[in-house]
Each structure stands twice: as structure tokens, then as C-alpha cells.
Amino acid sequence: MVSFRGASADAVAVLTEQLGGVGEGSAAKVADDLFSAAATIRSEATLRRFVTDQSVAPEARKGLVTELFSGKVDAVTLGLLGEAASRRWTKGRDLADALEQLGVIAAVRSTGLQGNQLVDELFAVRQTVTGSSELRNALSDPARSGADKSGLIDSLLAGKALAATVQLVKQALSGSYRTVVAALEDYERVAAAVQGEGVATVHVARPLAAADQQRLATALSRHYGRTVHLNVVVDADVLGGVRVEIGDDVIDGTVSSRLDDARRKIAG
Secondary structure, X not given: OOOOOHHHHHHHHHHHHHHOOOOHHHHHHHHXXXXXXXXXXXHXXXXXXXXXXXXXXXXHHHHHHHHHHEOOEOHHHHHHHHHHHHOOOOOOOHHHHHHHHHHHHHHXXXXXXXXXXXXXHHHHHHHHHHHOHHHHHHHHOOOOOHHHHHHHHHHHHOOOOOHHHHHHHHHHHHOOOXXXXXXXXXXXXXXXXXXXXXXXXXXEOOOOOHHHHHHHHHHHHHHHOOEEEEEEEEOOOOOOOEEEEEOOEEEEOOHHHHHHHHHHHHHX
């Protein structure tokens, strides 16, 4: 997830708590509104500087944002935007990044009890994009319009995935992240975190049996003190064993890793 520090972290905590009152039925609309507001603030440098300028009174910043977005977003979103504008931000870009993250949280909440399915679908899309240079190039091609790329996502996912999955994959095209894949990976983490879970990417030589997945998930959950959601990748570079990536931690128990260790010891 995007890392916020200092005043920005405090602001995000307050806004996330405020977002907690949004119901499942309206959460998708709130997500769309927050994504739109984030895009506006990113694209309008004068507006961004004004609403993050600490020399301007919080009431003035809040008043401008309320006036600008009134009638364009619902009351819940307008309240969030006003609160966001009145807060201190460590860096100017943090405001738009925070609104996007809040939008992702709202999209996750719109799925109700299907949050785990959302994480799985985002992972599946990320794997598809990673594995297809043609699709990856199509989604990153600056010559293709946003509407064209959005239509491509609809053709791939409409009727086959949750509405929130489609919504978030389209948001990943906004360019706020270095790549679409990086955006989807971050959205997965946010989706899991909303449910109090972590995400572990597990690289194996061949598919894991359900019982083995459950044992690994239980062991990791016990170690990290929270439920861990597994994303399993069948990786040709893994000769055997398992490599687990969770946050900044890497647990490498693969045969290839042990062979590399042996080669280094022989060479040393």
C-alpha cells in the first residue's frame, strides 16, 4: 500500500475511520467519486497547491473544495473531501494518493462478503497482464484513448468478475502508479488489509494441493499474527520447494535457492 508519514498518516487514519460509515450499497459510487476527485487534484496544479498550502486557513481550503465538488459527488464523498482539504499533508501529492486509497477501500467494501474473491480476481488479472506482453502493451500504449482501454477491460472481464474488480482494474489505468501491474498489486494489499489480512505470494514448481495451501496459510497466519491470504504462482524457475513473499519478507525454501547457496560455498 502507499506509505504515508507524519501528518499525512494522521490524516489518512481520520479519513479511513470516517469512510467506515459508508454502506455497502453506496460504496461503489463513493469509490468512483473519490477516484474522480483524486484525478482532478492531480491534474490541477493550482488547486493542489491551494488545498495543501498550510498558510491557508483550513476553513478556506475546505470551503473551496466543497464549492468545487458540490453537486458533482454525493454528500458522503463531499464530507470526506472537505475533511481531507482541512487536514495537514506531509507532501502535496499525498492528498490525491490518499483519496485514491480511500476509493480502493470503498470499492472493497462494496463487495460485502466477497472480499476474498476480489483479492483473488485482482491477482488473476495481474498475472494475466504480467504474462501477456500484448495485453500489457495495449494497456500502457499512450496512443490508445482511456475509453478504448476501458472497453478492452470490459471485453475481458464484464460478466466474468465482480463489478469492484472491473472498477479497480480500470482505475489501475489512471497512471497514478508506475505500471498497471504495480497498481493492481497495491490494490490487492489494500483489499486484504480491509479484511484484516495480509497477502503472501507463493512461488511453487507445481500447483499446491488444497490441504497444503491450508497448512501453509495457517503457519504464516500464526507467524505474522493475522490471517494471510495466499496467491499461488506456478513458476518455471522453481525446481522444487516453496518461495514465499509477504511484504518485504522473502522466505526462500526452493531447491534452486539451496543450489545457489551450495555453489557460493564451493566457489568461496
